[in-house]
Amino acid sequence: MSKAVLMQGNWACVEGALYAGMRFYSGYPITPSTEIAELSAQKLPLYGGKFIQMEDEISGIAAAIGASISGTKSMTATSGPGFSLKQENIGYAAMTEVPLVIVNVMRVGPSTGLPTASSQADIMQARFGSHGDYPIIAVSPNSVTETFTLTVRAFNLAEKYRTPVMFLTDETIGHAREPIVLPKPGELPIYDRVQPADGEEYMPFRVEPGEIVPRMPAYGRGFRYNMSGLFHTETGFPSNSPENAQAQIDRMFAKIYDNVDDIVTYEEFELDDAELVFVTYGSTSRSVIPAIKSLRKQGYKVGMFRAITLWPSPAKQIEALAERVKHIVVAEMNRGQYLQEVARLVKGKVPVTHIGRANSEILLPSEIEALAKEVLS
C-alpha cells in the first residue's frame, strides 16, 4: 500500500493538475489561492512545463487560454476579486471552446471582503459571471483527497467538452491539511482533446459524426485556423447571421446539457429513509456529516445530498428528492445562492429552508443539528 502524505488542499490541486497533464500555469498572486501558483512555479519546470506570473488577473487567464490553444493543458487559479477580473476571458474561452481549468479558492466578498476567510459565495458568478448566454461546468471538492481527484476530472471534462471548467474550492479546503494517498500513474483515467489526423480535411468548428465537440489541433501542426470571440461559422470566421448565431449557441448548450449524466457527480449519505435532506456541497458538507451522525443517533431520519458537480446542477436527482422527502435544507456559506437553483428545481413540492452565512465563520455541526430539530419539530 502506498503511504499517505500530509498535504493542504491547494497543493493537492497542483498535484492533481500535474497528474492530469497540466504543463502550463499562468496567474497572479492572490490570497487564499497563492500556494497553487507557488507550487506550480516549483514543480512545472521539473515536468518540462511552464509557469508564468503575469501582470494581472486578466492576463493570467489570457495567457492560459493562449497556451491551451497552442496545445498545452493549462490552468489558472485565483480568489474573489481575481475571479471577477477573469470573467470576460472566461466568456472568450466558452465562446472559442478552449479547454481550461479555472480554480477559484473562494473567500468572503464582496470586494476585498475578508481575504483570508472562507466562503462559498461565488456559486452564481461561476455560472453567470461573464456577459451573454453560455454554459459552464463547475465542480467543488470537500476534502484534500477529493481536491486531487476532482482536479484530474476537471481537466478531463475541459478536454472532453472543450470548455472552461470552474474548480470551486474555498479557503477551508484549500488550507486544510489532511492525509492523502496519491494515486499512481494509470490509476485515474486521463482524457486528451481529440485532434484531427495529419492531412485530414479539417473544418475548425464542425462536429464530426459520433463526436461531441469539434476537433482541436494544436497550433503549429499545419491546420491554420482562426479563433474569434465573435460568433463564427464552422469555418471559424465571423458571421452576423442570426441563424448561425442560434445554431452555434444551441450547439454550445447541447454539448453540456445533452451529457449531464456523464458530467454530473454527487454523493448521497443516509438518504434511504430520510425525511429531511441537506443539500450541500464543498467544505460545508464536512459540518453536515457529523450533524447527521449525531441526529441519527437520536432517531432523526436525516440525510445529505452533496453536489460535486454544481453546474450543470444535478437537476434530475434534486427533482427526485423533492418527490420523496418531507423537507430540504440547503446548507452553504453564503446568503442563499445554490438555494435559488434548488428551490427552482423543487418547485414548491416540499418546503426548502436555508442555513448559511458569509461572515468568515464556518457553519458548525451543532448549528446544523439545531436547525434540523427545529424544522422537524
Next chain:
Amino acid sequence: MRSSQLVEKYFRTKNLPHIWCPGCSLGIATRSLVVAIDELGLDKNKTVIVSGIGCSSRAVGYLDFNTIHTTHGRALAFATGVKLANPELHVIVISGDGDASAIGGNHLIHAARRNIDLTLLIFNNNIYGMTGGQFSPTTPHAALGTTAPFGVVEQPFDLVKLAEGAGATYVARGTAFHVNPLVKYYKNAIEHKGFSMVETICICPTYYGRQNKSGTAVQMMHWLKDSFVLNTAYDKMPEEKRQGKHVYGEFVKKDLPEYVEEYVGIIERLKGEEDA
C-alpha cells in the same frame, strides 16, 4: 512578389473584400507585414498572428496563418501563453493604438519588460475607428474626437518612448507612406530575439480625418510624406526646421536575455541536476 501573388499566398481570399473604409491605410500595413514574412521565408504553419479588438485587429481574419482574434487589449497576454507553451512558433501581435496603449497598456509595458520574443505591430491611426471616432491615447492634444468635441485635453503617448522606457529591445516607427523602410522594420522586428515593437503611423480619413478636417485620404498620405523625417536626418536638422516634423526610424536595437530562452534554460538545468 507581385500583389496578386502575395494575396494568393498569404490571404484567406474567401474572406475578402475586407471591412476597412476606402482610403484606410490598414491594408498598406497588413500588406507590408506579409511582404516582410515572405522575404523572411517564415513557415505559415509555424506562424501565429494574434490580435485584440478594433479596426486593425480585424486583419487576422484575412491572413492565412494560425490566427487568434482575442478580447480587447489582451492580445499580448494571449500571445505570451502561445509563445511560452510552444517556443518554436513565431508569434506576431497586431494591435491598434487604443487596444495596445489604453485598455492593453499594462500588457504592453510588461511584455516589454519581460523581453519575451514577441513582435508587436501597433497600427496607430490616432483614433478609435471601430466605435466611430473617439479620442485615443495617441490622439494629438487639441484634436477633435467625438468624445472630445472641444478638443482633446490630454497629452498623447509617444509609443516609441513608452516601449523603450518599458524595456523593449527593438523599437521602430514607420508610416503607411514610407513603405520600404516599414517592411525593413517589420523584418528586423520579427528577426529580433526579444520583445520588439513597431509603431506604424496610419491614416483614418473617415473617423479622424472628417472631424479634424484633415482632407482626403490622398491629402493625409501627403501629410505623412511631408511631416515625417527619418530620425538620422532629423538629428542633423537645425532647430527651426524641426518645427511640425515627426520622426520615424529605428530607435532601439539591443540584446538582453530573452524570457522563453531563459525559462527553457531553467528546465534544462533542472533536468541536468536530476540526471547527475
